[in-house]
Amino acid sequence: MKEAEEILQRKGVKPTPNRIIVLDALIKTEHPTNISELESIIKTIDKSSIFRALNLFLEYGIVHGLEDGSGSPKYEVCKGKECCSIADMHVHFYCEECHSTFCFPSTHIPKVEVPAEFTPRSVNYMIKGICPECKNK
Amino acid sequence: MKEAEEILQRKGVKPTPNRIIVLDALIKTEHPTNISELESIIKTIDKSSIFRALNLFLEYGIVHGLEDGSGSPKYEVCKGKECCSIADMHVHFYCEECHSTFCFPSTHIPKVEVPAEFTPRSVNYMIKGICPECKNK
């Protein structure tokens, strides 16, 4: 069984062909990806269906979303059980030149205190700057 | 002299009436604000002019931008000389219920290491969850 299908099954989302394709594409890109890029990778699936699949994935904790200021949210497949938990989220880097977003999977986000009445559910740590490739141009 | 005008002058941006009004509104809101909200506060200024003012402010380090996943970037007046530096940026909290963004001005963003070839310029630390007001509803 494909990895994508297995994940859907395990998370309780019905593994329709479209959903498998979308999730599979997201696994293969290996970097946070926005809807437009997924659309151009997949081609056979309408963007509204991709959109709906992603929202479903978000809801079921299969992917998480990132805002990097590029204008459209990017999505990344959750790794492991605790992926989306605050303790386990990693740092991202957004290149302001090429608009790519990189993961630093081994760099966990340092925890900070929040006032008692606030209830955190997730956290984004986004560093912006210039990536190695754009630097050497 | 108004605070807004003084800031513009000091940062080297010509203090036109519009710019003073926009910056003044941003100072008065005391929370990160998006273009739509500014538009509804100001009313007399076209959104494209607000947009252009904000972009100018960004460029000259008068404000910084935040992405909280609400779909539109928010802007916040820089405080002090080192405001936008990585060392001095503070943590934000986005309420997924009311879509407001709060500042925790005294909570500085903990620094993390990035691979040597990456050149950081700024950093966003965004916690998402439920704010006190929405919690008690």
Added chain:
DNA sequence: GTTCTTGCAAAATATTTGCAAGACG
């Protein structure tokens, strides 16, 4: 046959630009 899923089209939301008129110096 009832519910779920999908594609298409269109609405809704936001940003960004072109351009001419007016302000400024």
Added chain:
DNA sequence: CGTCTTGCAAATATTTTGCAAGAAC
């Protein structure tokens, strides 16, 4: 004048929804 700034309209970009047809069970 010549440059800068502004408002209006329109172009882009992107997300989101309505709906009917078809698939799944």
